[in-house]
Amino acid sequence: MEKIELDIIITPEFVDDSRVYSxxxxxxxxxxxxxxxxxxxxxxxxxxxxxxxxxMPEEKNNVIKISRIDNNAPMISRMLx
Numbered sequence: 001m002e003k004i005e006l007d008i009i010i011t012p013e014f015v016d017d018s019r020v021y022s023x024x025x026x027x028x029x030x031x032x033x034x035x036x037x038x039x040x041x042x043x044x045x046x047x048x049x050x051x052x053x054x055x056m057p058e059e060k061n062n063v064i065k066i067s068r069i070d071n072n073a074p075m076i077s078r079m080l081x
């Protein structure tokens with residue numbers, strides 16, 4: 001299977017007084033999961049995406065490929081005002 005690079009978003013949340021991390025990909029936003037640690041969340045997202053692309057292989061061709069040289073690539077950042 002061809003490898004693809006995806007940009008991910010990790011969001012810390014609290015569930016029942018415990019911290020969990022929700023995680024998704026910018027290119028495949030309809031696949032979302034979470035874990036108790038960032039590492040667990042990443043592992044679960046990898047597994048979820050592998051299953052997603054296994055069921056819908058044509059979607060892998062639709063993933064937006066972002067070049068590191070592209071100055072118009074989306075960025076994720078944070079700003080306090």
